Amino acid sequence: MTLTARDLMETDVETVAPDDEVSEVLGRLARVDFNGFPVVDDDGRVVGIVTQHDLVHLFQTEDRVLWIPIGLPPFTETLTYAVDVSWDDLDLGVDLARHAGRPISDVMTADVVTVAPETDLDTILDLLADDERDINRLPVIDSEDRRSSGSRSQTDDDGTLVGIVARQDVLRAVRDERKAKR
Known part of the structure; x- marks a missing residue:
């Protein structure tokens, strides 16, 4: 029997909405054990994906990664990505405040690779091992058009x-x- 996405998938998926604020999503990421959320519209359709990388990129100064405060002052929670921020970058607080209220739709990846429930394990392995994209999570969508059981980029349809x-x-x-074959 060949495993499919339906056999592998988690059905209790935490998502965010396109209009959720960056600061809210950063706070949620700080409390979960994974590194990104599918972005879904009011109809439950995947319109993007947002990852820690997308959000941390907002707060990088040149090639440095920094501590990101969560919420409003006084910052009681932080996401710890690195510690190399010089005192010359005092405008970071302004930068943090400027980005905190932005909607996730501004920073999400809109071209999402998705799979159908019938997608086989080999196809899923190929997607997760792709050298061009760094994919850690594949949203599984149930499309009205099931002609293809492979992967695809998300569209509004x-x-x-x-x-x-x-x-x-x-x-x-x-x-x-592998253990079962032993």
Whole structure:
């Protein structure tokens, strides 16, 4: 039996909306064990994906990564990405305030690679191991048009989010399959 996205996916998917603020999403990321959220519209359609990398990029100064305060002053929570920020970058507070209220739709990746529930394990492995893109999580969408069981980029005509396949899910499945063959 060939494993499919339906066999691997987590169906309880945490998502964000396109109009959620950057500061809110940063706070949510600080409290979860994964590194990104699918962005879904009011109809449950995937319109983007936002990752820690997308958000940290907003607050980088040149090639440095920094501590990112969450919420409003006094900052009681932080995301710890690195510590190399010089005192010459005192405008960071202004930069943080400027970006905190931006909608996620401004920073999300709109060209999302998704899979159908019927997508096979080999296709999923190819997507997660792609050298061009750094994909950690694949949203699984149930499209009204099921002609293709492979991957695709998200369009407005595609269906709703039904699950997500993370790299860890695939690794566990491969491990379990290998153990079962012993």
